[in-house]
Amino acid sequence: MTSAVKIQALNKVYPGDVTALKSADLEIGDNEFFTLLGPSGCGKTTLLRLIAGFEEPTAGVLSLFGDDISTLPPEKRPVNTVFQHYSLFPHMSVFENVAFGLRRLGRSDKDAKARVEAMLDLVHLTDFAGRKPSQLSGGQQQRVALARALAPEPKVLLLDEPLSALDLKLRQSMRAELKRLQKDTGITFVFVTHDQEEALAMSDRIAVMSAGEIQQVGDPSAIYEHPENRFVAEFIGDANFLNATVAETTPSGTTYALDAGGTLTGPDQGRAKGEAVTLFFRPEKATLSQVGEGPNQLRCTVKDILYLGNSTDYWLALDHVTTLIVRSKNQTDGTVIADIGEQISLSLDPAALRILAT
Amino acid sequence: MSSIAEKLRVYTGLMPAVFVIGVFMIVPIMIIFVYSFLVAGDFGGVKPKFSTDAYVQLLFQKNLFDVSEFNPAYLIIAFRSLWIAVVTVLGCLLLGFPVAYYIASQPEDRRNLFLLLITIPFWTNLLVRTYCWILVLRDTGLINGALINMGLIDEPLTLLYTEGAVALGLIYTYVPFMVLPIYAALERLDVRLIEASRDLYANRWVTLRHVVVPLAMPGMIAGSILVFIPALGAFIAPDLLGGGKNLMLGSLVQLQFSSARNWPFGAALSMVIMAVVLLCLYAYARNVRKNGGGVQH
Amino acid sequence: MTRSRDIRWLPGFSWVTLFFFVFLYAPLIILVVFSFNASRSATVWAGFSFEWYTKAFANDDIQRAATNSVIIAIFATIAATTIATMAALTLSRNKRVKGKPVFGGVLIFPLMIPEIVTAVATLTFFAAIGLSLGLGNIIIAHTVFCIPFAYLPIRARLDGMDESLEAAAQDLYASKFTTLRLITLPLLMPGIVSGAMLAFIISLDDFIITLMVAEAGSTTLPIYIYSLVRIGITPEVNAVSTVLLGFSVIVVTLSYVIGKKNKT
Numbered sequence: 081m082t083s084a085v086k087i088q089a090l091n092k093v094y095p096g097d098v099t100a101l102k103s104a105d106l107e108i109g110d111n112e113f114f115t116l117l118g119p120s121g122c123g124k125t126t127l128l129r130l131i132a133g134f135e136e137p138t139a140g141v142l143s144l145f146g147d148d149i150s151t152l153p154p155e156k157r158p159v160n161t162v163f164q165h166y167s168l169f170p171h172m173s174v175f176e177n178v179a180f181g182l183r184r185l186g187r188s189d190k191d192a193k194a195r196v197e198a199m200l201d202l203v204h205l206t207d208f209a210g211r212k213p214s215q216l217s218g219g220q221q222q223r224v225a226l227a228r229a230l231a232p233e234p235k236v237l238l239l240d241e242p243l244s245a246l247d248l249k250l251r252q253s254m255r256a257e258l259k260r261l262q263k264d265t266g267i268t269f270v271f272v273t274h275d276q277e278e279a280l281a282m283s284d285r286i287a288v289m290s291a292g293e294i295q296q297v298g299d300p301s302a303i304y305e306h307p308e309n310r311f312v313a314e315f316i317g318d319a320n321f322l323n324a325t326v327a328e329t330t331p332s333g334t335t336y337a338l339d340a341g342g343t344l345t346g347p348d349q350g351r352a353k354g355e356a357v358t359l360f361f362r363p364e365k366a367t368l369s370q371v372g373e374g375p376n377q378l379r380c381t382v383k384d385i386l387y388l389g390n391s392t393d394y395w396l397a398l399d400h401v402t403t404l405i406v407r408s409k410n411q412t413d414g415t416v417i418a419d420i421g422e423q424i425s426l427s428l429d430p431a432a433l434r435i436l437a438t
Numbered sequence: 439m440s441s442i443a444e445k446l447r448v449y450t451g452l453m454p455a456v457f458v459i460g461v462f463m464i465v466p467i468m469i470i471f472v473y474s475f476l477v478a479g480d481f482g483g484v485k486p487k488f489s490t491d492a493y494v495q496l497l498f499q500k501n502l503f504d505v506s507e508f509n510p511a512y513l514i515i516a517f518r519s520l521w522i523a524v525v526t527v528l529g530c531l532l533l534g535f536p537v538a539y540y541i542a543s544q545p546e547d548r549r550n551l552f553l554l555l556i557t558i559p560f561w562t563n564l565l566v567r568t569y570c571w572i573l574v575l576r577d578t579g580l581i582n583g584a585l586i587n588m589g590l591i592d593e594p595l596t597l598l599y600t601e602g603a604v605a606l607g608l609i610y611t612y613v614p615f616m617v618l619p620i621y622a623a624l625e626r627l628d629v630r631l632i633e634a635s636r637d638l639y640a641n642r643w644v645t646l647r648h649v650v651v652p653l654a655m656p657g658m659i660a661g662s663i664l665v666f667i668p669a670l671g672a673f674i675a676p677d678l679l680g681g682g683k684n685l686m687l688g689s690l691v692q693l694q695f696s697s698a699r700n701w702p703f704g705a706a707l708s709m710v711i712m713a714v715v716l717l718c719l720y721a722y723a724r725n726v727r728k729n730g731g732g733v734q735h
Numbered sequence: 736m737t738r739s740r741d742i743r744w745l746p747g748f749s750w751v752t753l754f755f756f757v758f759l760y761a762p763l764i765i766l767v768v769f770s771f772n773a774s775r776s777a778t779v780w781a782g783f784s785f786e787w788y789t790k791a792f793a794n795d796d797i798q799r800a801a802t803n804s805v806i807i808a809i810f811a812t813i814a815a816t817t818i819a820t821m822a823a824l825t826l827s828r829n830k831r832v833k834g835k836p837v838f839g840g841v842l843i844f845p846l847m848i849p850e851i852v853t854a855v856a857t858l859t860f861f862a863a864i865g866l867s868l869g870l871g872n873i874i875i876a877h878t879v880f881c882i883p884f885a886y887l888p889i890r891a892r893l894d895g896m897d898e899s900l901e902a903a904a905q906d907l908y909a910s911k912f913t914t915l916r917l918i919t920l921p922l923l924m925p926g927i928v929s930g931a932m933l934a935f936i937i938s939l940d941d942f943i944i945t946l947m948v949a950e951a952g953s954t955t956l957p958i959y960i961y962s963l964v965r966i967g968i969t970p971e972v973n974a975v976s977t978v979l980l981g982f983s984v985i986v987v988t989l990s991y992v993i994g995k996k997n998k999t
Contacts, residue, residue: 134902154905161906167899171921180917181907232907451825452838454818455882459841462879463853466860470852473859483862533758536751543743552752554991559759562983563940565957566976569964570762573769580765583779610758632742642745671849673943678964688851688943695855695947705859708852715849 082145083107084236084268085131090140092126100126102292103140108236108270109285110145113262115271117279118289119315124272127289128238131270133157145235155184160229161238165245166221168213174200174224175209181232199227202261219250226258230265239271243278255282276316280304288312304362310436313360320366320404321436322359326351333430340402342378346433358436363407365432368394368417369425378426380404382418392416396426467712474705482699492706512690516710519687522601522676523669526608527616530665531658533609534616538657539650541617542624553621560614568607568674575603575679599681607675612668616661623657624650656726663722671711687711763980770973787974797975800959803870807955808938810874815881816931820889822882824919827893828901843887845880853880854947861948869953876948877938884937885930892926925993932990936983 085108092101101123108114116124129135130142133154142150149157160181168177178199182192200206203223213221222242229237239258243251259282262269273279279286280300288295288303288311296308307313310321324336327343329352335345336359344359351357380396383403389410394417396404406426408417418424474492476484496516499509541552559567574580575597582594597603627650635645651658673688680686687707694704770788774781791797822842826835845853857876866872900922904914942957949958956979963972 132902132906134906154902155908155910159906161903163899163903165897165899167897167903169900169903169918180904180909184908184910184913228903228907448829448831449825451821451829452832455822455842455886456838458814458818458879459844459882462857462860462875463845463848464841466856467848467852469863470856470859533751533755536745536748537755539743539745540748540752543741554988555756556759557991558984558987559763562763562980563942563957563960563976565940565942565960565964566766566980567762569960569972569976570766572964573765574762610762613755613759629742636742646745667847667849671851673851688849691851691855692943692947695858701859704855708855711849712852715847719847 082110084110084112084145085270086141086143086146087127087130088141088143090127090130090142091138092123092130092135093138099292101130101137104292104294106287106294106297108268110268111266113259113269113271113282113284115273115279115283115286116289117273117276117286117315118295119274122289123292124274124289125240126292128161128240128270128272131236132159132161132238158232158235159238160232160234161240162225162229162242164240164242166213166225166242168221168224168228170213172212173209174205174211174213174216177213177224178228178231180228185232195231196227199231202230202264203227218246219254222246222254223257226261230261230267234267236268236270239269241272241274243273244275251278258282280316288315290315306434307360307436310358310360313434313436318363318405318407320361320363322398322402322404324357324359326353326355326357329353338378338398340399342398344378344428344433345376345430346435347431349435351435360434360436361428361432363393363405364391366404366406366426366428368406368408369427370418371425376428376430378404378428380424380426382420382422382424385416385418385420394418394424396424470705470708473702474709476702478700478702482695482701484701489702492700492702495703496706496710515685515690516687518601518684519670520714522605522608522686523666523672525605526612526669527662527665529605529609530613530616531662534613534661535620535654535658538617538620538624538654542621542627549625553618556614556617564611564674565678567611568678571603571607571610571679572598575606598679599684601680601684603679604676604684604686607679608669608672611672611675612665615664615668616658619660619664620654620657623654627653659722659725663718666718667715670714766973766980767977770970770977772970772973775970787970788978791971791974791978794971796954796959797956797971800954800956803953804939804956807870807873807877808935811877811881811938812885812931812935814874814878815934816885816889816927818878819882819885819930819934820923820927823886823890823893824915827890828898828919843883846883850880850943854944857944858947867950869950872948872950873945873953873955876944877941880941880944881934881937885934888930888933889923889926892923896922928993929990932986936986939979940983 085106087104087106089103089105090101091099091103093099104123104127106127116127118124126135130137133149133152133156137150140150141148144157144159169180172180175196178196179192182195187195196209197206200209203226205220205223205227208216208220208224213224216224222245225242242258243254246254255278258269258271271279271282280303283300285297285299286303287297290311296303296312298306303312304316307316307319313319313321322344323339324344325339326334327337328335329348331348333345334348334351335343336357337343338359346359378398380398382394383397384395386393386395387410388407391407391409394406394408396406398404404426473484475488475490477487477489477491479485494506496512497508498506499511501507541549544552572579576582577594577596577598579598581597582591585591586594631649631653632645635649636642640648671688671691672686673692676684676686677689680689687710691704691707691711694700694707698704768780771783771785772781773784773786819842822838825832826838826842832838848856857879861867861872866875868875896919901914901918904918905911909917940957941955942961945955946958946961949955954962956975960972960975960979963969
């Protein structure tokens with residue numbers, strides 16, 4: 081894998097000793113749709129601004145296709161940004177906005193014109209070349225911002241939460257559009273978002289960040305199915321956590337004794353007998369049934385039922401302090417599995433049980 | 439790379455401003471500070487001899503036998519200036535607050551129109567505006583003319599050349615300085631706070647007193663300072679509307695540099711005015727820092 | 736009906752506001768009206784006349800004073816606006832500048848000192864160094880106190896401007912200077928224009944500082960008006976004052992309209 085962006089021990093400390101990025105290491109491959117995902121203040125935007133050159137790293141090395149660019153100013157980096165609020169120049173037309181970078185690179189008028197037209201065609205805005213940004217809708221401004229950043233053919237395109245200002249429907253269609261643009265142009269996209277759904281839907285790989293540190297890097301299914309720690313498990317999707325100790329290890333699997341009572345069996349993770357662990361499973365991995373008490377089943381009391389349309393969330397009390405959530409696909413006839421206050425059995429496929437690093 | 443020359447280059451853009459204000463404003467003020475401790479020259483200017491006479495002269499006067507005795511004349515002028523400045527601030531507050539509040543509660547288009555209407559006289563010639571009041575207040579002016587025509591009075595009332603006329607002229611001149619900061623504070627005020635107060639059983643006036651006024655306080659303080667500083671050293675209004683017998687500090691300073699030719703005394707008076715002003719600004723800055731702007735959300 | 740339903744409405748406040756605007760404008764209106772009065776009286780209306788305007792415009796002293804005023808205002812405005820723009824750009828955009836509050840304080844320092852003190856300090860300084868440049872002395876003095884008036888709107892506009900626009904330009908291969916030329920300055924222009932207009936009006940209207948600093952032969956319009964008022968009220972003063980008033984109103988309104996147009 082050629083790495084488009086490679087960062088080594090990259091550190092950013094703002095005045096007043098605010099550490100925005102703690103010696104991060106990361107490699108982003110060529111032609112990859114790479115997402116930096118995390119809550120606000122996690123350092124993802126700082127990392128993006130470091131790659132763009134708007135900030136200078138406090139320590140560490142940042143290279144682009146093998147060249148160290150750590151100290152280059154933004155105008156010397158073959159990297160372009162799509163800004164969160166687009167940042168279109170309000171005193172220039174759409175055409176002039178898209179042509180801006182090409183002119184700075186000294187392209188001839190003829191070249192620039194052809195390139196701008198191609199870009200506007202790519203984002204379906206050919207008829208809007210003469211308009212001012214203020215005369216465009218949010219979605220159109222978004223596409224101008226994309227065309228402007230793509231026009232100089234950057235080696236890497238940086239996108240800073242570009243969809244956050246759009247409404248839901250438009251956001252969903254822009255996801256597909258962005259993915260298409262990335263495949264068509266073959267440019268590496270580095271995409272920043274706090275929206276986990278967006279990240280899962282679009283990315284080749286995701287880096288989950290928190291408190292200035294990269295928590296986990298992986299493809300969407302690895303991040304969702306095999307989170308490495310509690311933060312990742314909680315931030316992506318919904319999660320159930322159970323404190324337990326290793327009760328028995330056999331070649332076929334390990335049995336865990338729950339602190340709240342009962343046992344669960346899962347894949348062997350090489351833990352020693354008696355070790356305290358945190359178990360984790362996704363709400364949709366468990367099933368509910370009225371009767372039965374067998375292997376990998378837990379008896380619970382239904383505390384709350386939340387109807388969500390395509391599914392229903394059951395909030396279950398295992399004991400006084402432990403609440404589990406099970407998401408069950410809704411049946412066509414609209415019947416519920418249990419009512420509030422009833423006893424019910426939760427069954428879990430051993431393959432769906434994970435043990436988290438603490 | 440980051441040599442001293444490189445570091446200085448960062449400040450290039452600030453150099454002209456620092457030079458002009460430093461040389462033509464800060465240095466001159468330091469010079470009058472020095473002059474206030476020198477002896478007056480015979481035809482204006484100063485003699486290079488240290489003396490605190492200029493400050494002593496504020497309170498004492500040498501009599502025929504060369505003995506210093508207390509002379510309240512300048513003290514009276516100082517207190518009159520202070521008193522008129524305070525009355526001006528109070529007048530501006532009383533008039534400015536309701537106006538600022540009313541404007542802040544209007545729809546945006548109208549708010550901007552009102553603000554424009556306030557700023558127009560504010561930028562028109564101060565001399566012209568003060569002069570207008572002579573037309574209104576003098577013995578043959580509009581008010582006296584109207585009252586005599588209506589038969590309410592026979593002799594014209596003495597309106598011009600009174601302390602009241604000076605205060606009126608100053609309020610007229612500086613009330614926009616009061617309205618604008620109060621408006622700025624009230625415009626930021628979240629209407630939901632008023633709704634919350636009314637919801638919790640406070641009536642309009644109780645809400646005004648316990649919610650609106652406290653939140654507008656930074657604006658009221660800023661406005662009071664903006665009015666007080668120029669009112670204290672005012673020259674035009676006291677000169678045109680106050681006449682000779684209601685001398686204020688501003689005119690007194692001007693006199694020392696023109697006909698009286700006592701530069702050290704004028705410089706000392708300037709220092710006193712500056713001291714009062716800087717004291718106000720210092721108290722204000724401290725107050726702002728203490729509250730950390732936390733009143734405004 | 737709709738008023739009393741507004742949660743913020745308070746009885747009497749609208750009347751105070753009405754009184755306020757009458758108070759603010761009545762003297763100005765009286766001035767304008769009587770500048771067209773055929774008689775010398777300022778109380779009795781004796782018919783419409785342009786007599787005082789004709790007399791005022793034919794007056795050589797008034798012409799000279801007006802010319803001086805405009806020359807001073809133009810030079811002071813250009814100097815103050817240039818200085819203020821450079822300072823505002825440095826303070827707002829250069830992250831490496833240390834001691835910004837101090838520099839900000841220096842820039843608005845002339846606003847914090849009472850005019851009379853500035854006036855005598857400047858006079859003393861010019862006398863001490865023996866500077867005698869005629870109008871030049873006044874231009875220097877005006878430039879100093881016009882700087883904060885030019886600086887404040889320019890700085891406000893800069894602070895309100897989205898800095899990511901400049902970042903976007905640099906991202907698109909524009910150098911610092913190109914960014915300044917193509918993005919920052921064009922977007923800053925409304926702020927510069929309104930700053931310049933304020934500086935111009937402030938210079939044109941200044942009285943006390945000019946009075947102290949002016950040498951013989953450097954009379955400006957406000958000083959001439961003052962000398963007429965001191966002698967006694969003559970209707971020419973009304974006419975000249977009305978012209979000055981009209982001019983200020985036009986400039987301020989223009990600056991407001993430009994600001995509004997550029998906001999949308």
